[in-house]
Amino acid sequence: MIHVKQSYSTIHGIRQPIQDEPAKKTAKQESEKDFGQVFSQKMEEVQFSKHAARRLETRNIRMSDEVKARLQDATSQAREKGMKESLVLVDDLAFIVNVKSNTVVTAVNDVDRGVFTNIDGAIIN
Structure with missing residues (x-):
């Protein structure tokens, strides 16, 4: 059995796991940036x-x-x-x-x- 160390936060006495989302946001931001660049370039053609x-x-x-x-x-x-x-x-x-x-x-x-x-x-x- 593998144990994964997980971080938790407590809000109003309720313990909740902290999820890693920054990597997803970064990928999404890059994707939006790429789309924006492509869109701008196509609009200029x-x-x-x-x-x-x-x-x-x-x-x-x-x-x-x-x-x-x-x-x-x-x-x-x-x-x-x-x-x-x-x-x-x-x-x-x-x-x-x-x-x-x-x-x-x-x-x-x-x-x-x-x-x-x-x-x-x-x-x-």
Whole structure:
């Protein structure tokens, strides 16, 4: 038979075992921290509307990781400046981004002939 030493506390004359919960709380706090970091990171990622995704596909526009990062950076800059609907130019690509929802509303690869309306700012990145 194995005897385990257990700590007890007495409250109003009633003896109760003290349970070790700090380790569980620490693991839970780490889990919540990880979730919070992942959630924040996902919320910052630029999403593409169905229309924008279709435009990219039909025009055979391939987005490299570098272009995605520059688009993300420009969207963050637009948010810092208080923009709501922004034109983001990355090389020869143009994106209209709804800054609040982090969503690319449309994408264009022929910027020379483009007329862009309903925007409140432009970021050239």
